[in-house]
Amino acid sequence: MPLTLTVHFVDADGLTRASEAVLKDTGGAVRTVRLKVPVAAEDARIVQLGVSMTGERVRRTYHLAVDRVPGLSRPAAWHDLRTDAPDRKIAGCPGAKARRLPGSAPGPVLCSDRSAPGTLLDAVLRGPDTTLKYPTWSVRLGTDRAKGSSPVPALADRMLLSSGVARVGDTVTVQRAGGGTARIRIVGKIDAVPGADRERPRLLADSRALAAQFVLGGTLPAAESAWWVAAENRDATAALSALRADPRLGDGVDVPQMRARLAADPLRQGARGALTLCLVLAPAFAVVGFTLHTALSVRARTREFALLRALGVRRGQLAAYLWTEQLVLAAVAAVLGTVLGTVLAALVMPVVTVDDTGRPVYPGLLTDVPWARVALTAGATTLVICAVVSVAARLLGRVDLARVLRAGEDR
Numbered sequence: 001m002p003l004t005l006t007v008h009f010v011d012a013d014g015l016t017r018a019s020e021a022v023l024k025d026t027g028g029a030v031r032t033v034r035l036k037v038p039v040a041a042e043d044a045r046i047v048q049l050g051v052s053m054t055g056e057r058v059r060r061t062y063h064l065a066v067d068r069v070p071g072l073s074r075p076a077a078w079h080d081l082r083t084d085a086p087d088r089k090i091a092g093c094p095g096a097k098a099r100r101l102p103g104s105a106p107g108p109v110l111c112s113d114r115s116a117p118g119t120l121l122d123a124v125l126r127g128p129d130t131t132l133k134y135p136t137w138s139v140r141l142g143t144d145r146a147k148g149s150s151p152v153p154a155l156a157d158r159m160l161l162s163s164g165v166a167r168v169g170d171t172v173t174v175q176r177a178g179g180g181t182a183r184i185r186i187v188g189k190i191d192a193v194p195g196a197d198r199e200r201p202r203l204l205a206d207s208r209a210l211a212a213q214f215v216l217g218g219t220l221p222a223a224e225s226a227w228w229v230a231a232e233n234r235d236a237t238a239a240l241s242a243l244r245a246d247p248r249l250g251d252g253v254d255v256p257q258m259r260a261r262l263a264a265d266p267l268r269q270g271a272r273g274a275l276t277l278c279l280v281l282a283p284a285f286a287v288v289g290f291t292l293h294t295a296l297s298v299r300a301r302t303r304e305f306a307l308l309r310a311l312g313v314r315r316g317q318l319a320a321y322l323w324t325e326q327l328v329l330a331a332v333a334a335v336l337g338t339v340l341g342t343v344l345a346a347l348v349m350p351v352v353t354v355d356d357t358g359r360p361v362y363p364g365l366l367t368d369v370p371w372a373r374v375a376l377t378a379g380a381t382t383l384v385i386c387a388v389v390s391v392a393a394r395l396l397g398r399v400d401l402a403r404v405l406r407a408g409e410d411r
Contacts, residue, residue, distance in 0.1 A: 003064065006050035007035060007120075008220055013208060016047075016220050023064070033066075047215045049078065049121060052138040053108055059092065059127045061111075067119040075115035078123065078141040091126040105129065107136025142215070149216050151183040152209045155190045160201030174203070180219025182210055195226070198359065270352075278341075283381040286333065291388045294326060319390075326389045327382075334378045342369050 006020040017038035024031075037044055051064070080086065087103035088096035093111035111124040121141075128135040151171050166172050171185045184203060192198045211221035231239050236254040243252035346367045350360055 003062070004050075004052040004054070005033075005064075005066070006052070007046055008048040008050070009038060009044045010047050010211060010215065010221075011044060015224075016211070020050075046076070046120070047143065048081070048220065049141040050138060051108060051125065051141070053127050054137040056127045056137070057130055059130055061092070061094065062125045062127065064121060064123050064125060065119070066121045067116070069118055069120045072118055072120060075117055075119060076121075076143045077115050078110065078113045078121060078143060080110050081140045081142045088126075091129075093126055094124065106132055108139040110139065110141060149183070149213070151185040152205050152213050153187045154184045154203045154205035155188045156186045157190055157192050157198070157202045157204070159192070159198060160203065161189055163201055165201070176214070176219070176222065180214045182213035182216075184210075184213075279377065282337065283377055283384075286330075286337075286381055287384045287388070290326060290330065290385045293329075294322075294388055297322075297325075323386075323389050326385060330382060330385050334381070338369075338374055338378075342367070 002022050002024045004020055005023055006018055009017045009019070011017070019036045019038055021033050021035050023033065053062075085103070086105035086107070086109045087099055088105070088109060088111055089098045090102060091105035091109040091111070093109060096111065105126070107128050109126045111126055113121065113123040116122065123141075125139070128137055156166060156168065160166060161168070166186055168186050168189055171183060173181050173183050175181050184205060186203070190204060193202045193204050196202055207221075207224060214221050229236065229239055234255075240252050240254050240257075243249050350365050353361055353365060
């Protein structure tokens, strides 16, 4: 009966790949089997073996030897990954001793394994129990053991820590939905995991270290649903182009694309439109306000200015006095307007910018004040105010001193 040997590899990124070969009975003769390595050979590590005996009709003893493996740096010590160890005596392993409490052995059983340099596997196995109605046809062998291994460092989000289930410094055991456990030590905290639902408690850990933990527990890592890719010089254009060129790799989103998506949000566009309208109308209202203030000030203080002229104050000095007064007011208004506008934008924009769940985006928005635009707007407003003050100064220069002073005596 031919056997199916499945070799599971893990690459440097913690991703698993498998390659299998059908081994026929050679009667003890040496046979070369070509096994494709689906990952880079220099980064590959064999973590598990699977031996399948599907269709076996009689429980028999197998001697399976896979040696002369090129590139195998160290011998492996294989063990059965099942949590309930099979009873080798019941299975009929050669030289096996009876256990104090007899167990069962429904599937294939690893009786012994001899490790040697260049040898992947040199094992004696017993086949499945064919007397059962539904026998187990395969067995999985592993090399690493979880005992004595260090837990994976991870960061816990605020939701997990606030639930009281775990605290920073605790070591917890997590169980995957598809099976398998991993030991994790919480070394720090974060507000939330970017791109993930914040309604559920989450841990942030290195995928390679987590994959190694699952392998120690006898479970192969599951396929990742999403990847974070760091680009050199923060330019992901080349990586995004390569990703979009091959639809099998999935959908890619970079920071500029996400920024454009958030900017196109209708709620955010409405708030941005309102702020833009304020940006346009605020200088206009400022000019109108300063014009009215200057005109009323000139009209109310005409006799005062005429008296100063009669005392010998020149027209240029009066104009400079008026300029100083209005420009101080304009500077104070510009500083207060900039501060209030920045605070208002910092408070409003994070509230109206939400993700698909209607919650504020995470990480939070950064406050970026367009100082060049602010300076340009303030400069243009100042120039208009200066023009208004210049016109008022020219009007002061045309004041008829005798008529103004005579009108003051009549009162």
